[in-house]
Amino acid sequence: MRRIKEKRKIIHQPSTHEIFVCLSQMPSYSKLLLENKPDKIYAKFLSWLIEIDFNNDKNEKTIFKKLAADFKIETAKATKWICEIYKDIFELNIEKPELFQKGGIKLHLYMSYYDNRCSFLTAMLYCPGNLKL
Numbered sequence: 001m002r003r004i005k006e007k008r009k010i011i012h013q014p015s016t017h018e019i020f021v022c023l024s025q026m027p028s029y030s031k032l033l034l035e036n037k038p039d040k041i042y043a044k045f046l047s048w049l050i051e052i053d054f055n056n057d058k059n060e061k062t063i064f065k066k067l068a069a070d071f072k073i074e075t076a077k078a079t080k081w082i083c084e085i086y087k088d089i090f091e092l093n094i095e096k097p098e099l100f101q102k103g104g105i106k107l108h109l110y111m112s113y114y115d116n117r118c119s120f121l122t123a124m125l126y127c128p129g130n131l132k133l
Contacts, residue, residue, distance in 0.1 A: 042081035
């Protein structure tokens with residue numbers, strides 16, 4: 001009898017640093033989350049991150065121990081909250097996609113990486129000077 005070999009699924013689990021870099025690239029999404037879900041347990045922490053301009057230095061590797069100490073919480077709690085913020089932004093995008101859409105040409109982006117898939121509905125701003133056909 002012939003055995004069917006199953007293909008091993010590759011599922012990437014992003015590190016907390018990778019998630020933090022993603023959040024720092026789009027601080028407006030964090031502000032949207034804070035405006036729409038101010039009752040979350042991490043709301044004060046997120047507000048503080050926005051206040052200290054956490055997206056300021058893109059090249060510096062964020063040390064979560066220092067962030068936690070500055071906010072006076074445990075490191076584990078800070079890393080947990082960063083992951084929750086990231087997930088809640090995705091959930092908010094599903095619940096209220098209009099918050100994430102500005103003027104421009106609407107695009108539906110599909111991405112896949114090994115066995116992971118994701119899609120976004122977003123808008124591309126039209127800049128006549130930059131458009132080359």
